[in-house]
Amino acid sequence: MFTRLIKFVLFLAILIVIAITGAYYYLQHFAQQKIQLTANQQLFTVERGMSITRLAAQMQSQKLLENAKPLPYLLQFEPDLRHIKSGTYQLTPDMTVHDFLTLLNSGKEIQLSIQFVEGSRAKDWLIKLQSQPDIKKVLTDDLTLAQIAEEIGLKGQSLEGWLYPDTYHYTPNSTDLDILKRAYQRMNNELQTIWLTRDENLPYQSPYELLIMASIIEKETGLRDERSLVASVFVNRLKRKMKLQTDPTVIYGMGDRYDGNIRRRDLTDKNSYNTYVIDGLPPTPIAMPSKASLLAAAHPAQTSYLFFVADGRGGHVFSTNLNSHNQAVQAYLKIIRSQQAR
Template sequence: MSNMKIIALLSACKTRWLRWPKKIRILTAVMAIALCAFTAWGSWSWQQLDSVLLKGNSRLYTVAKGAKAKDVLVELAAEPVSPFWSVVWLKLHPELSQIKAGTYKIEKGWNVKHALLVFVSGKEAVFSVTLIEGQRIEDWLLALSKSPYLEQPLTPDDLNSLRSEFNIEQENIEGWFLPETYSYTVGSTSRDILRRAHNEMKGYLEKNWKNRDKSVPYDSPYEALIMASIIEKETGKVDERPRIASVFVNRLNKKMKLQTDPTVIYGVKDRYDGNIRRRDLEDDNPYNTYVIDGLPPTPIAMPGKAAIKAALHPDKTNYLYFVAKGGGAHKFSTSLAEHNNAVRRYVLEQ
């Protein structure tokens, strides 16, 4: 369109405008100004929402089930935001509307948009608890009770219900849970963690039982689990575990008593005060391997993966004895005379 035509069109519009009644002209002008102001304010408002920061410091924030993104946005914003323009802004950013219920970690300095993206992802705040190999179930219950945001702590009085819930045949559930670091979210329970640990143990034990050294003298995976718990308590050195296992396997094959102190300690329970006395070695309980033949009736601790592998794949040796020689290591012997010399050297003469 040429300049002359544009000028003519504007002149015609002006002429028509001037023919309107004065009140209509004023009202139209006011409405036009208001529309422009409203549009400008709206544009500024939703552009501001792209960068408005969260209020408060880093913390956990829970998105309730059924919560609306617009309400969460208004609640979290560090400065007042218009509920109306929040809705408009979310219409322009539909990817931010599908927030998921859960508890999330939000950081100081984040903007609201970042937080909503996290809520949409469903990646809740994650915590962890480490269940340590060689400990007893009572130790684990205590560790779980002290873990932050883990609900429904358990006590030893709950062990029977756990046994029933997890379909554990043995009356004593010791050993039936795999030591690992387990992650969880807010709202998880101690039972949830133990259920996972039990399933992990069942799966790991079954898999490794199938691949075991077929010469090991166990009649069932459970007997291997018992042996693994003894190995776990006897040494913390991973490279020694297959050798420790060989000693116990050799003794079982020769119908010798295992004579392992950790089983004695487990059998006398709270009576143990840090020293094993003669009365403990002679105590007639099913865990005292100085008295009973073969394995004790249940595991005496929670064995880890390395101990289970050692129980199922012991070294091939002629060792029948071992004694601690310091630094976590052991002296291994094939005869009682050799063992007694080692005891004198590493224990009695210290």
């Protein structure tokens, strides 16, 4: 009787070992099975608090696997893969179930990016943010630039000029407000650092005035070597109490009325951005300046230039007096007429 019992226990143990071994190899085969991707199925989102059973159901509903039911059992054999983190992940071709679980355990969410170029305006940023489907929208269309500025921590000023142009990386469902806060902090940090190292005897009363100047420089030239020369013209004019007379500020003041042309009546229009009419700087920046323009505003070239005009070849001609400037203007107009006649 005792011998029979021992034999039965041994037989049962062997069956259990065989079953466990079979299950192990089956689950290892399952772990090496490749998930199925389509052109439109490249992302997978794990919600916060998602259970393993629900994870398997989601994999199956998204047709990553024909049968994902063995997943909870696989994780019993490999408990180190149970630490799945919420987020949105980028799936890749030839990824196995094991690779998939390893990715979800790593927490390395997909990094998306959005680029904002120097010289763009606040409204351009808001339009671009609205067009990104992976960015969560918390800023409503009825908010003014001043109200949005308050939302990012900027009190009593327009949003214009305060966002640092760059490429920003984010994960899906990041908010538009989060991205704007990052861009503001970056600009504020850059501005404060540059302000502390600025040249002496500049005609700015605050970092904000330097920011305004940098935005004008940004819109006047895209050539890095010219920025400090453009800055020198405006600094010289401010010191001499001359009006800046810069077209980009006129264009900004025109708003949606601007159709590509500036007419004589636009140059005499009495608005706070028309630097042909007002003295000194406009009340706010007119664009988002680059670091190069901030540095140019803080360290203008030492020149006697008071005027500049396009040279028709992508750069500018700088002059110290009105007579030379008028000659440069005529030369520019001659080039334009020649180009139009071709």
